[in-house]
Amino acid sequence: MLTSPAPSLFLTHSIVGRHLLTNFAFDPDKPYTFCCICGDLYQDATQREVTPESPLNKIAHATLLRKTWASSHAKTHSTREHELLRLSGRAVTPEAAVRLVPFGISPLTDMVLSDEHEHAAATAPRRPQDDAETLPTPTHVGFSGSKSKYPF
Ligand SMILES: [Zn+2]
Numbered sequence: 676m677l678t679s680p681a682p683s684l685f686l687t688h689s690i691v692g693r694h695l696l697t698n699f700a701f702d703p704d705k706p707y708t709f710c711c712i713c714g715d716l717y718q719d720a721t722q723r724e725v726t727p728e729s730p731l732n733k734i735a736h737a738t739l740l741r742k743t744w745a746s747s748h749a750k751t752h753s754t755r756e757h758e759l760l761r762l763s764g765r766a767v768t769p770e771a772a773v774r775l776v777p778f779g780i781s782p783l784t785d786m787v788l789s790d791e792h793e794h795a796a797a798t799a800p801r802r803p804q805d806d807a808e809t810l811p812t813p814t815h816v817g818f819s820g821s822k823s824k825y826p827f
Contacts, residue, residue, distance in 0.1 A: 683766035683784040690779045691801045701807040703779045708741045711767040712752045712760055714774025717744040719809035744810055769795035777803040 687703060690696075700718075701707070706725060707718035725737045749757070760768060767775065767782045769791045775782065776799040785792040 681784075683782060685766070686781040686783045688779045688781065690777065690803065693802075696802060699803065699806055701778060701803065706737060706741060707807060708745050709771070709775060709778075709780065710745075710748055710752075711771055712756050714767070714771035715748060716775065716778055716780075716807045717741060717748070717809070718807040740810060744808070765789060765792065767792075772796050773799045777801065778807075 690701075690703065693699070700720070700723065701716070702718070702723050705718060706722045707716060709716040719740060721733075721737045721740055725734055765782075765785045765788075767785060769789075772782050772785065772792050772795040776796045781796055782792060786796050787793075
């Protein structure tokens, strides 16, 4: 019988020294997504503009952008990398934890159950070393011949 792993808890917290970062756009209170293997994090301006009161089409568009990034980014990792993470039973790799903790995203369950994750979180930089990723600006040429690889 196959069973699903227990859900993993993530603790989100403020970014230490956020006020000292210049040209840093990531907003932890707005939608984002991240890679559980390498810790790359995606949030573009569209995500930061979304509020609970936003029109549904804007919220749907922002969601589509995140899913597009996640789908595209997942392909940058090998099947073996995905399988190793799944077999580990952890939500993220220690390498991802090192990149996520400075953004205020701590994989709490992994940190409690794994010394490697606990160490990764404890030794992660206190502030993000770079900003969240964004998708390249799509170029539309019309409905019949879009050059964009993204469906928007
Ligand atoms: Zn990745």
